[in-house]
Amino acid sequence: GQSLEQPSEVTAVEGAIVQINCTYQTSGFYGLSWYQQHDGGAPTFLSYNALDGLEETGRFSSFLSRSDSYGYLLLQELQMKDSASYFCAVSQDSSYKLIFGSGTRLLVRP
């Protein structure tokens, strides 16, 4: 079967750094994406990794290790507005279809 594992909840304080891990087991792998979703909102794209290594976009960075079937999203200088659910998603091929992880609910405390 296919599975993407993420921690269900993470709590951190404002200004801190938090890492959300994602391990995947899929029949194919093309790339790993991360999406943010606030309560009642639509998922919004954060990053995409197709190759091993770190991709940095402002306060957010995403890492991929294809050999370990593992990736993470790193959020720096946490702000209250970062409280949301974060989903990793695998593309298995060039069809753009996504398989989503179970999601990690991040709570940022003052």
Place this chain on the structure above:
Amino acid sequence: SAVISQKPSRDICQRGTSLTIQCQVDSQVTMMFWYRQQPGQSLTLIATANQGSEATYESGFVIDKFPISRPNLTFSTLTVSNMSPEDSSIYLCSTIGTEHRLAGATSSYNEQFFGPGTRLTVL
């Protein structure tokens, strides 16, 4: 960024009835997807809406239950048929960012834009 709208934004329906959800995109796109997100859960792909041909359904989803139309490159509908309380979910459509007229130049490969969702409650 791309504008995707959905109608209705929410609905409460009776068991056994059907609801058609509309998804409108502000530019022509070839790829359009329908997802389901049950309360507090992850997103699950229902099907790919193909323009000019039948939708391609994922395992566990069938056309009789979730008929999809895609009459042109900016519009699609998803019908949830013969509803039961287990169908209570948020239904979202999405498109590929690189296809959007305004976002394409800056959109990352594989970025998807999602509509605001339709929150369905079946009693």
